[in-house]
Amino acid sequence: MADALFAHPRLAAVYDSFDGDREDLTAYLDIVAELGADHVLDLGCGTGCLSVRLAESGRTVVGVDPALASLEIAKSKDPAGRVTWLHGDATTLPALGADLAVMTGNVAQVFLTDRDWAQVLQGVHPALRPGGRLVFEIRRPExxxxxxxxxxxxxxxxxxxxxxxxxxxxxxxxxxxxxxxxxxxxxxxxxxxxxxxxxxxWFRTRAEVESSLVAEGYRVLDVREAPDRPGREFVFITERTA
The missing domain is CATH 2.20.25 (N-terminal domain of TfIIb)
Known part of the structure; x- marks a missing residue:
C-alpha cells in the first residue's frame, strides 16, 4: 500500500511543489542515454516527473505506481498520452520487453521484508528483455x-x-x-x-543488496555514487541474466 504522501489526493496535489526541481533525475536521464535504452519502465513513477521527461525525448515509456492519486497528477502532465500509465506494482507487470527499468528516490527502500523485495525483483525480471537493465538507488546506511x-x-x-x-x-x-x-x-x-x-x-548494506540481486537473476554491472549527492547514495546498474 502506498504512503499517504502519494496516495492521498491532497498530498499528491502538493507533492511536486515540496519536492523541488528534482535535480536527482538528471543522473537517470544520463544513464538512460548511456545505456541506449529506448523502452523504459519507471517503477514507482509517482507524479510522473521522470516518465514525462523520458517520453519527451522520444522514448517508449511505461510508468507504474500503486498510488492512483499520484498517477492522476502524472497523467495531467501528459496530455498527449505519450506515456503508458499503469496502476499497480512490480507484481502486476506485464511482459514489456523493456530495455531498462528504473526505481528513483526512496522506491527501492520501501519494501520492508526480504520476501517483498524478492517479489519486486521477480516481477521486474520478465518485464525486461533478455539482457535488459535494472537501475535503482539506495541511501548508504553508513x-x-x-x-x-x-x-x-x-x-x-x-x-x-x-x-x-x-x-x-x-x-x-x-x-x-x-x-x-x-x-x-x-x-x-x-x-x-x-x-x-x-x-x-529499510537501510540495506551494499553487500545485502548485491546478494539479493544475484539470487533473483541479476548481474551487478556497476555501483556508482549519485553525482548530485556524493557519499549519500549507491546507484546500482544491473542486468537481467536469463
Missing part, C-alpha cells in the same frame, strides 16, 4: 542520514496556486535499524486541514 533528519525537522511553508499556504514538517518517529520511520505533517491553512503521512525505509 551515512546515517536520519541523524540529519532529527536535527532538521524541515519546516517549510509554500504558497501553492489554487490551494493557498501549505505547511510541511518532518519528524523521525522511530530508529530501529535497519529500519527508520518518519512522518510528514501537512497543514492546509485555507481550511485548517491537517494530513499526515508515515514512511518506513
Amino acid at each position: 551515512r546515517r542520514v536520519w541523524e540529519d533528519w532529527v536535527a532538521d525537522p524541515a519546516r517549510v511553508a509554500l504558497e501553492i496556486p489554487g490551494l493557498g499556504t501549505v505547511e510541511q514538517r518532518r519528524e523521525v518517529t522511530d530508529v530501529s535499524l535497519p529500519f527508520v520511520s518518519f512522518r510528514y505533517t501537512y497543514r492546509f491553512l485555507a481550511d485548517g486541514a491537517v494530513v499526515t503521512s508515515d514512511t518506513t525505509l
Whole structure:
C-alpha cells in the first residue's frame, strides 16, 4: 500500500511543489542515454516527473505506481498520452520487453521484508528483455542520514496556486535499524486541514543488496555514487541474466 504522501489526493496535489526541481533525475536521464535504452519502465513513477521527461525525448515509456492519486497528477502532465500509465506494482507487470527499468528516490527502500523485495525483483525480471537493465538507488546506511533528519525537522511553508499556504514538517518517529520511520505533517491553512503521512525505509548494506540481486537473476554491472549527492547514495546498474 502506498504512503499517504502519494496516495492521498491532497498530498499528491502538493507533492511536486515540496519536492523541488528534482535535480536527482538528471543522473537517470544520463544513464538512460548511456545505456541506449529506448523502452523504459519507471517503477514507482509517482507524479510522473521522470516518465514525462523520458517520453519527451522520444522514448517508449511505461510508468507504474500503486498510488492512483499520484498517477492522476502524472497523467495531467501528459496530455498527449505519450506515456503508458499503469496502476499497480512490480507484481502486476506485464511482459514489456523493456530495455531498462528504473526505481528513483526512496522506491527501492520501501519494501520492508526480504520476501517483498524478492517479489519486486521477480516481477521486474520478465518485464525486461533478455539482457535488459535494472537501475535503482539506495541511501548508504553508513551515512546515517536520519541523524540529519532529527536535527532538521524541515519546516517549510509554500504558497501553492489554487490551494493557498501549505505547511510541511518532518519528524523521525522511530530508529530501529535497519529500519527508520518518519512522518510528514501537512497543514492546509485555507481550511485548517491537517494530513499526515508515515514512511518506513529499510537501510540495506551494499553487500545485502548485491546478494539479493544475484539470487533473483541479476548481474551487478556497476555501483556508482549519485553525482548530485556524493557519499549519500549507491546507484546500482544491473542486468537481467536469463
